[in-house]
Amino acid sequence: MQNLTYHIAFTDHERRLVSALEGPPKVVSKGTRLWEPDEAPRYLYSVHQGWAYTFHRTADNSEQILDIGLPGDVMGLRDLTFTAHYTATEMLTDGIVRPIPVENIHRLFQVAPRVAMALYAATARQQRTITQRLINVLSNDAGSRIAHFALEVHHRLSRSNATVGNTFTLPLTQRQLSLMLGMSEVHVSRTLSDLAARCLVRRQRQSIDILDFEELARIAHFQPERFSDTLNPALSTLDAPSLEGTAS
Template sequence: MQKLAPLNDRQVAMLASLEKEQEEVSEGDFLAKENTRLDELFILKKGWVIATREEASGRAHIPTVYHPGDVIGLSDVAFTHTPNTIVAATQLTICRFPREKLTDVLRQSPRVSGLFLALSMIDQALMNDRLIVSRRTDGYLRLVLFLLQTMSRLRLMEPRLHDQFYCPLTQEQIGAATGLSGVHVSRSIKKLLELNLIERHKRFFRFADEPGLNSLVGYVDRYESLDLSWLPEGD
């Protein structure tokens, strides 16, 4: 959260208390299953996590991809049962904490509470951007937005990240996250390669022309256009 707004020593210590114990999780392991009670939340320290849901047609859908620094389960705590299955897409390092601990943090720090609220606002803006692009007829633009949003999120934790990132997701998983079939993802990647907008090296995506990608979808980096001056200063 310090990547979004400065925190004092007390607030930093409060958040650090949620990360006392780290554990490793193997790829493919479940952190939570759909329609079960989520009694724990998780801070993702390393790796990628996906939230999956099966549509009525039986096709898998991935509404959320989690990256290092994310609080997994934060969007689910308002519900009696989690709406998604949460699974490790790679080997993970996580920190578990009981949902009651979140109550303590929110009660003790208005500033940290405000940052949790800001995260929800950012997530809503990202989803709105996806919805707008999904209404356009050119399906490959969904892939463009997925790549740009992923790069922005990874840069939040690693500002030195330049023009490429490692994507451990399969083409089928990217399709489930963008509403495309695996075949359409493959065709979309090929199209972007032909337009000299990206380069692909195994599972690395490199932005050969980031301004060109931005212009295709009218991209706005939601992590850069923030005004958090309304956050309470101290507590």
């Protein structure tokens, strides 16, 4: 749950509470389902290593990829208050996750309001990311869609790994990119080739290399401030607890 600390600076006591929320690390292989549609939400999942993705399958068995989970993310937040999952989530790669029982979250709301606020902030930013991607898909051409997505992933990875450079892992197939960005696989392939010819992006098997950040941001209309972790100032004054140990 590393990303929660980007919204609020936790006290040592709050850090212990967050750590106690999580179950033991669970090694998961590529293709492992974290949850299925129509299941009751019983766990959140803190991603410690690897990537996951959330998708919806329609009655005619077509698939739409809605979001990806990166190291540091908490998955399942958007479904937490519903009686059933609407989507499925599956590991894109081998990885390590830590399950967080939903009943632990209920208790957290009672004893640690600042941590609860950080969870709410993380949920809101996950939704903002999906909204930004939808606007991108509805408003832009193929090159801008891929450019925006590449910059989004780079920005998200940079939050938890300051050493991320121009080249970074992108374990999505062309089919998965097409399902996320509303394009055909052929169109994805042609667009990646066009971006490479323009010396903007170079795609390799499991990675992507951004060659010109400035031009890529220009054609994508990418605004990193829309992914800001900073809280609304009216909320950021929530006081840290003056006494520790009230929720041992």
